[in-house]
Amino acid sequence: MGRSPCCCHDAGVKKGPWTEEEDRALVEHIQRHGGHVGSWRNLPKAAGLNRCGKSCRLRWTNYLRPDIKRGNFTADEERLIIALHAELGNKWSTIATHLDGRTDNEIKNYWNTHIRKKLLRMGVDPVTHQRLPPDDVLIGGAAPGLPEALLSAAASLGGLNTVLMQAQALQLLLQAVSGGAAAGAGLVASFSPAADNAAMPPMLNASSIVPNSQDQQMMNLLAHANYQPADDYLSNLASFAEHDVVRQPNASAPAPAPAPALLVPASSSPQEVAAAADRRPVQGFSDLLSEAMEVPSMCSLEDEHFWKDLLAESNHLPL
DNA sequence: AAAAGCCGCAACCGCCGGGGT
DNA sequence: GACCCCGGCGGTTGCGGCTTT
Structure with a gap:
């Protein structure tokens, strides 16, 4: 009964x-x-x-309840939630006992609305905390609204064999997006798969990466692509917050979003950054590009004619 | 300026387990 | 052991506000 x-x-x-x-x-x-x-x-x-x-x-x-803590979760709280979730799963009430003033409902909501999506964008399964197959990554595949011609260009550039080279190509692409056709005129020629990939073009000199704001975003992308949650996910939790390189604009926050923090330790030299980024190839440049398209204020998509004109100028890609 | 779409969060719902009889 | 009560938990829903078109 x-x-x-x-x-x-x-x-x-x-x-x-x-x-x-x-x-x-x-x-x-x-x-x-x-x-x-x-x-x-x-x-x-x-x-x-x-x-x-x-x-x-x-x-x-x-x-x-008078002891409830309101307001945004701190980076420390976020890291703690992720670590506890990796160990406990959806035991929200148990997780809540480790966070002063936070309720299970609040943590559950925060997980479902923020952390879960963030992990998916990073290619991490929010249930198992393991790396997702590339096809299952939320941001994988074609970025919505991204002109096909650009994706074709990106796919071609995927022949570049290191993160750093691809990222440099991406940077030029983004400059083309934000700076007009002239800035991207030599882009595809510089990075055509037909070119000698073994020889690093001059612009790939690692020391040329300096941490101005745009390059910080770039380095975030580099380290993001280099992220390996399956093996060292938990050990990387200390820097997890800094992995939020595709942070969505917070509508409720009046102040502009802070510049994304560097993924590498602040003491790292640009050479170390580049070396770390160049350690292994990425799986797909279009993924990297798709991520970049999510970086606020990094790109502003023009109409399709802009892209066709831009790529036609290169004379290297069929339209 | 208005409509549509999206997102975050408070609240609801149904189930489970512990304790009492 | 069976039944019942109650609190607690996790999943889900729906509303309101914000953003985008």
Whole structure:
């Protein structure tokens, strides 16, 4: 025999958002009893509320409790959540016990709306915390709205065999996007698969990478592409927050998003950055490009004629 | 300026397990 | 052991606000 239905199924019980009066009645009732609730089922009647006891409990534990910490999650909290989730799975209440003032509901919501998507963008399975197959990566494949001609160019550039070379190509592509056709005129010629890939073009000199704001974004992409969650995911948690290189603009934040932090230790020289980035090939340049297209203010897509003209100028790619 | 689409979060729902009888 | 009550948990929904078209 199952349980008797909860009072929530009573026809007269109010549902939906709580009013200030209801909040006040609930808080005053609990305070009158020294913070002790007793029976949640009996509370609504005692407090003069036309609510289900369960609803009262939820309202109190998730919103009205005085020790609840409101506001954005810090980077430390985010790292902790990820580490705990890797170990515990969706045990939100257990995870919540490790974060002062955070409720299980809040953590669950934050996971589902922020962290989960972030991991997917990084190519990490949010359930297993392992690297996803390339086809399953959220940002993999063609970027929506990206002109096909550009993707073709990107695919051709995929013949470049290191992250650094591809990233330099990407940088020129992005300069072309933001700076007009002239900036990209020699792009494809410089990076055509027909070119001698073994010889690093002059612009690939590692020391040319200096951490101005745009190059910081570039280096973020480099390190992002170099990220290997399957093996060292947890050990990399300390720098996880800095991996959020495709941070979406925060609509609620009036201030502009801070410049993405460097993925490498601040003490790293540009040479070390480049060396680390150049350690292995990436799986697909179009992936890298697709990620770049998500970097706010890094690209502004023009209409398709712009791309066709740009690529036609190169005389290297069929349109 | 208006409509459509998207996103985040508060709240709901159903199930489970512990404790009491 | 069976039944019942209750609190707690995780998954899901739907509303309101914001952004984009």
